[in-house]
Amino acid sequence: MTAPSAHQILQDPEFIRLVRRKNTVTVVLTIVELVLYFGFIGLVAYDKPFLARTLGASAITAGIPIAVGVIVLSWILTGIYIFWANSRYDVMVRRIKDKVGR
């Protein structure tokens, strides 16, 4: 039996599901990152007083933890992606590869 062609793999329901899942994850995470960063820039541009409020009795302004938060959350997003890809995506890929015998 010959290995299925690219065309046949593309028709495989499992491959179609894989593509759909992957695209959903990619698009959602990309949008979250865009909203995170441009939301922050938007605050800097349009609502400086919001970022300038001090927290409690300290001199720390709200803008400082928010900016650091954008950095940390960006990293966490890459962590979410890698967690999903390692635990789900790679399993699906392996299943399809086994099925098509490559």
Added chain:
Amino acid sequence: MQAPQQSVIGTLSPLAITFFMAFVLVTLGITYWAARRTKSAAQFYAAGGGITGFQNGLALAGDYMSAASFLGIAGLVSLKGYDGLIYSVGWLVGWPIVMFLISEPLRNLGKYTFSDVVAFRLRMKPIKTAAAIGSLVTVLFYLTAQMVGAGSLIKLMFNLPYEAAIFLVGGLIIAYVLFGGMLATTWVQIIKAVLLLGGATLLVVLCMAQVDFSYPALFSKASSLYGAKFLEPGGLVTKPLDAFSLGLALMFGTAGLPHILMRFYTVPDALEARKSVFYATGFIGYFYILTVTIGFGAAVLVGQKAITAIDAGGNMSALALAEHLGGGVFLGFLAAVAFATILAVVAGLTLAGASALSHDLYAGVLRHGQSNEREEMRVAKVSTVILGILAILLGLLFQKQNVAFMVGLAFAVASSANFPALVMSVMWKRFTTAGAVASIFTGLTVAVTLIALSPTVYEDVFQDGKVKARAAASARAVRLEGYARDAARAEADLQGRILAATQGLAAPGLPEPARVKRTAELKGLQADLALVQDGGLPAALAEARAARTTADAAVRPAPFPMKNPGVFSIFGAFFMGIVVSLLTREKEAEEKFEAEKVRTFIGIGAAGASGH
């Protein structure tokens, strides 16, 4: 704040030279080791695909964390406070985009360079030509900024002649890349990243120990010294569209930098590629948080006055803090790390540029992808030498130029010429060769043209003298207006400053450049005092105001009002790529899309770089 002590920054410290020599010896040793393992093209371009995800993450961070971002962001924060923090956030946010959109297709489709991916199902010759030009332009702008920065920094840190620094950097990177290829370059990056992260961590620990490891204490000191405004957003983002444009260029530019994209082929598979982006993002984010802390720490513990006395731009604030907290030993160590950082970034850029010449232009275009490996290796080595010499020449040529805009330009070109074509080639079936070429050249020309017409280049670079004259005239008018408001206070104030300046000049061991600068300052203060005392102030003020108006009118305003063209050049590149693709039809490319898609998603048939 303690009394300012005499800084040894700007003198050739034996300690710094010892640390630096140790770094050079170790890296040359690694190069010797790597040279014996670098026989094939796969080893030269991609270290044989044998780098682990963790190592590659460190190397990616090493490629990305430049001396300019270490010293520059710390300096910006120490002088501008919160605005410096806003700026540093922008440098990180491209990495998740690299992870989500680029990492897997890049790893699964390519061989050594990102243009392999664009050319996967399109016609090799035109795509490789266009993509190589996009890569080379990005690399050369980036390289020029790094070389000129290297020369000036080394002059500032060690008082070495500019030319000597340029030749030293150029010579060392040729040795690393020529003999050790990607393997040596990767290890240079890893060592540099570890030293930089370790040095910055130590600096932060020492700095925070001064405030009992309490960020609230650090910030309350900063706020009491420089006012609450220091911890609020200030003048950095005044034009929202410009800020949006810069944000786009930083985000998508990271995903289009050839020396970064090339690193995806040094790991064995997509899993390790993913891991390396995760580690890199963590290291880089951590590094920016450290750098920002160092900036605030320098402002609080060293003081803005002492920082700007060494360098008006604040670039030496991290080193000044190191000296303040750890004395000459720590200063010497950190200065050597900054030098090593420059070397590592330049080595990565040189390798990326050489690959564009040899793998894309020579093997892909001139030899139609049919060259034999030995030939390609020879060309790669010749290209490395050419790039290294070019780096030296660019460094010498632009010595006196303001090149700060060039990193921005490199990101603008990367985000506009490289990123859109890369993304569309992977995701869009109807994308054609003509569309890709149109997209690359549109992004490239729009980015370069608009930056040339922007205030940063059209005014600050092309009309450098007139802009400086305008700033000087404006500063003089403002100063004289201040004296006119309260002559008695101005007189007392000037006398006090003259006394301080005279004492400062008498200090023993003052380096020569500082002596020249302070003598000029003293003369200016004395001239001002004479004006205030002998009643010549009203006439001088009228004259200064007239001079300000003339100097203002002498500068032709930039035709393109924004500092960053990203929003137009990125949009333009996508738009032209789509329109031209829709107007042309490429059956073969559409047929191959199925195979490409299968390979993008499940990696079947992906070139294991180690397998070559």
